[in-house]
Amino acid sequence: MKLAELRVGNRLEKQEAILWVQKSSQSANGSWFVRGTLEDPSGAIGFICFNAESVARIKELTEAAPAVVSGQVQADRYGGEGKLQFLADYIDLLPPGKDVSHLLPAASKDMEEYKKKFLKLVAGISRPPVRELLGEIFSGSRWEQFIRNPAAKRFHHAYIGGLLEHSVDVAEMALAIAATVPGVDRDMVIAGALLHDIGKTEEISADIGFSYTEAGHLVGHITAGALIIDAAARQVQFLSEAERKSLLHIVLSHHGSRDKGSPVGCATREAVIVHYADEVNAVLQQFVETGEKEGAGWNFNKMMGSMIRV
Ligand SMILES: [Fe+2]
Numbered sequence: 329m330k331l332a333e334l335r336v337g338n339r340l341e342k343q344e345a346i347l348w349v350q351k352s353s354q355s356a357n358g359s360w361f362v363r364g365t366l367e368d369p370s371g372a373i374g375f376i377c378f379n380a381e382s383v384a385r386i387k388e389l390t391e392a393a394p395a396v397v398s399g400q401v402q403a404d405r406y407g408g409e410g411k412l413q414f415l416a417d418y419i420d421l422l423p424p425g426k427d428v429s430h431l432l433p434a435a436s437k438d439m440e441e442y443k444k445k446f447l448k449l450v451a452g453i454s455r456p457p458v459r460e461l462l463g464e465i466f467s468g469s470r471w472e473q474f475i476r477n478p479a480a481k482r483f484h485h486a487y488i489g490g491l492l493e494h495s496v497d498v499a500e501m502a503l504a505i506a507a508t509v510p511g512v513d514r515d516m517v518i519a520g521a522l523l524h525d526i527g528k529t530e531e532i533s534a535d536i537g538f539s540y541t542e543a544g545h546l547v548g549h550i551t552a553g554a555l556i557i558d559a560a561a562r563q564v565q566f567l568s569e570a571e572r573k574s575l576l577h578i579v580l581s582h583h584g585s586r587d588k589g590s591p592v593g594c595a596t597r598e599a600v601i602v603h604y605a606d607e608v609n610a611v612l613q614q615f616v617e618t619g620e621k622e623g624a625g626w627n628f629n630k631m632m633g634s635m636i637r638v
């Protein structure tokens with residue numbers, strides 16, 4: 329049964345889910361209990377577990393882990409109206425190395441379609457060295473990671489394939505904007521849009537929990553992206569210095585300003601276009617994802633910090 333479909337009274341027997349431990353503590357009588365969240369691609373539910381053997385297996389967990397759980401859904405007395413809680417009477421961790429990709433959030437769109445769109449965008453680049461640069465970067469293990477990675481840990485496109493989907497959608501929107509503005513270098517817009525978040529292949533792991541990697545914490549995706557592009561650009565013989573710098577600028581400025589994490593503000597038409605296309609795509613995605621999770625109506629949106637009508 330999908331977690332999103334659970335109602336009070338439902339029982340789960342040995343169901344697989346991603347488990348996050350939020351708190352382990354001792355109750356007044358000295359016995360331990362654990363609180364946390366269970367997740368599957370459909371959604372999440374808070375759990376509590378008092379079963380001593382299960383608690384002993386999970387109470388030290390600091391990261392998300394795949395688990396198998398049994399228990400019953402009840403109303404969460406302290407969680408507010410309509411909130412559910414899973415009272416787990418059995419929890420065990422899945423053995424390491426077991427394929428758990430079915431437990432990770434997946435894209436609802438057709439990823440094969442997105443790969444085709446991606447290749448079409450690259451084919452639309454007119455100058456061969458710019459195309460060659462993209463071929464250099466989007467190949468081998470980097471390509472495998474790019475098509476698998478989420479685009480974010482939580483806020484938008486936080487699912488397998490999310491980075492590919494986001495990058496392609498940003499490129500298509502950026503091209504549509506570029507068509508309305510004179511003097512825009514289309515090649516730079518396409519390459520810059522497809523590459524703007526390439527650093528996320530190093531910043532965020534596509535494994536359970538989509539956690540930040542060490543490089544993510546130490547370098548961040550904007551700088552990581554610039555480094556990836558710079559290293560690849562040096563392998564492409566006929567890519568001009570102006571093109572290398574123009575692309576680096578798009579990636580470095582794509583958050584729009586210093587207070588949002590970019591070391592430089594947008595100084596070229598192409599950078600402005602990619603920045604706004606990125607922002608519009610991430611914001612509009614809030615409506616899609618909130619709609620999928622909560623259904624139609626008014627909802628508070630964390631990313632926007634306000635109520636939105638879905
Ligand atoms: Fe970004």
Ligand SMILES: [Fe+2]
Nearest residue numbers: 494524525606
């Ligand atoms: Fe982005």
